[in-house]
Amino acid sequence: MNVLEEIRDAVIDGNAIKVGELSQKAIEEGCTASQILNDGLIAGMNVIGPRFKNNEIFIPEVLKSARAMHTGMDVIKPQIVSSNIQEKGIILIGTVAGDLHDIGKNMVIMMLEGSGYKVIDLGINVATDKFVEAIEQYKPQIVGLSALLTTTMKQMKSTVETLLTLESRPKIIIGGAPITQKFCNEIGADAYAADAASAAEIANMLMESNAKAAGA
């Protein structure tokens, strides 16, 4: 087993110390930051996501693997900066105004980061104009909106309505306990994600369709 596979397996095991040491070792052996990131850290999280979705592993185990991934990312950060790796994409995310819940949103962030995205977290209780400002500032390809309450679904609708009017708007993914595909269709968001692992898969699909549109 080469060092990258060892990193992948240590991420799957959630062993942060080992991931840190192995990432260092990989650098010394001449691996590039991009190899360590993609073939080690993200490869590990790519195993974790589906396992979580299939109820084979549970939230604390996902969090442990995410911590291990972050430990590895900290080790290779200097290399990333100097080698100028292209991020897969930028995703802006937040819980809509009036809603203070963030546990689900934070799980989504972890899975997105685990898939190689740069995620900008606007936090909870995010007003529509905050989303609009942040979209101008960060120019994300995707924006994710979360709502846990039936009472804040209305707010989600109104935020989506505003975002749909933006010129060169990002794709919109929505999610949260009361959200359904039907609601997504009604309010005109681009996609609904039922859970954190699906959010990452759907983000990948939207990025692909973006790329095709740009190519065409």
Next chain:
Amino acid sequence: MLRQQALERGQQMIVVGELINASRKAVGAAIEAQDAGYILQVARDQMEAGADYIDVNAGIFVDKEGDYAEWMVRLIQENTDAVCSLDSPDPEVLTQALRVHQGTAMINSISLEKERYDAIIPIVAGTGLKVIGLCMSDEGMPVTKEDRLKIADKLINGLVKNNVKLENIFIDPLVQPVATDQSYGAEFLNAIEGIMTGYPGIHTICGLSNISHGLPNRKLLNMSFAIMAVAKGLDGLIINPLDRQIMAGLTAAETLAGRDEYCEKYLSAFRAGRFEL
């Protein structure tokens, strides 16, 4: 005798039966179909199992929430001796349900989120209503015991200033999943203790299902958590009273926590066959 009178004779653990909640599929469908028989049966089953309040929630019906809540309160009270916990953040829904409610209802709930606080205060001010105070503010979810006590203190003071008696206040320190942060269980439990010792005469209450979110075998965690909270002084729970295991566990917990003189409740539950699981 209304269940209310039994409550006022000093029964300690207050159980709010949570099953009549429109977000549960069968209940939502029964409400929409105006299936009185089904709703009544769920109310009766919960009363029989020992619920002190029957929670009534029609939250998924945006435009008809008030009408449905009113319908259920009437239906339940015309046919049983239940008192209700009116479960909505909407002051109009609460007012409509209160208009028909007999006896002393519980309001579920107020919080320190400004909009909700301002909407609910006028409903409970100067009344004898029971009210659940949820430890949430516009600053977000509390994380530590201190966060929870800070919010609880503001809620309690606000309510008392508005002539709500301490004994009618039920503080919910907000249960969060221990799967996402392993300190959440302990911080909650310590907050219960802080509130119960800091404001003698007050009550604490909570739901259980959040604690076990994201972990397998959730019933085991829920029940263990409830028992640990009883040891810290918790005296209210919003649960499914048809779960015989948890109801038996609670009786045992109260006895072990020194809240059951001469083990009377324990023994009467034993004789009533409530420990035959």
